[in-house]
Amino acid sequence: MPSNNQEAKNATGLTPAETQSLKERKPEAHEEAILSGIKQLYTSSPSENAYSIYAKTATFHDPIGIAEGVESIKAQFNGLAKLFPRADLPRFRLLENPASVPKSTILIDQDVAYFRDPKAASPTKTVNSLLTVETNDSHQVIRHTEEWDHKRETDRSDGFFGMLNENRKKLTAGITSMFVSSDPGKN
DSSP: OOSOTTTSOOTTSSOHHHHHTOOBOOOOGGGHHHHHHHHHHHTTOOOHHHHTTEEEEEEEEOSSOEEESHHHHHHHHHHHHHHOSEEEEEEEEEEOOOTTSOTTEEEEEEEEEEESSTTOSSOSEEEEEEEEEEEOTTSOEEEEEEEETTOOOOOGGGHHHHHHHHHHHHHHHHHHHHHSOSOGGGO
């Protein structure tokens, strides 16, 4: 793994400083449903409609887990809603794609305020993250990567420790899927 995580390139192929400085843009018509679904998931309001943005074989990778397939992705976000029954998006910016990032990729800079007590005046935790959302020709999400503070996630290219971390994330997502229903209404 690179020794200076601030300079390591994130899922966009850019450094955190580069993605944090990208300008905001207006969504295109075909992106509206995806953005609406993402907002529902990150505000602890998962629904079947929100999950319809994903292709059946989509992957979700964040600092905690790697969920493979839409059923596993559902369990991750349904579990998040159980842990934090309220989440607000004080900042949600759709970013301009630099020339190096395909138009089929949606970049979002967001702050999520998580509340364990939905009636609390202040959040339990606020997280800034970069969402790199890759879509297919049918405008379905095929890969959704979340990187806290825009910092690169480790992967197998980081050698033995990267491989261990990836396997831990897959195990975490698998355990979550065993205990959390993929049906948003049952959680």
